[in-house]
Every structure is written in C-alpha cells, then in structure tokens.
Amino acid sequence: MSDKNNNEPQERKDYMRDSTENMDHPPEKKEGIQEPNVKEMPKIKIGVAIFVVIVLIILALGIGFDLFGLMD
Secondary structure, three states, X not given: OHHHHHHHHXXXXXXXXXXXXXXXXXXXXXOOOOOOXXXXXXXXXXXXXXXXXXXXXXXXXXHHOOOOOOOO
16 A cells, blocks of 8 residues: 555656646547537528518518408
C-alpha cells in the first residue's frame, strides 16, 4: 500500500505531462456531438411567406365575396 502512495505523485506528473503535450496538437478526428453544417435558405423562407400571404388573401376574398357558398 505504501508503494502505491509513493508512486502517485510521479503518476500524476506523468499524466499532466502527457495531457499538456496533447493539448498542443488537437486530434484530427473530432469526437462527440458537433454542430451540423447548415445552409441558410432565405429565398425559401421568403417564398413561403409570400405564398402564405397570397393564400390568406385568396381565402379572405373568397369568404368576403361568398365564393365558397358559406353565406346562404
């Protein structure tokens, strides 16, 4: 048991030396969860917004002029 306690500071120094040496050179292959590469598509968002506005206008005009036969 006393041998293990005597070696612990040396093991800790070795571990710290190894870990600081590895810090200078990051691993080539990244591990863990990474942020995905996402392309922003503002043209599609604008197109969807315009489409929704047009559909709402058509619905409002259709209900207003009784094109759907809702007002009897």
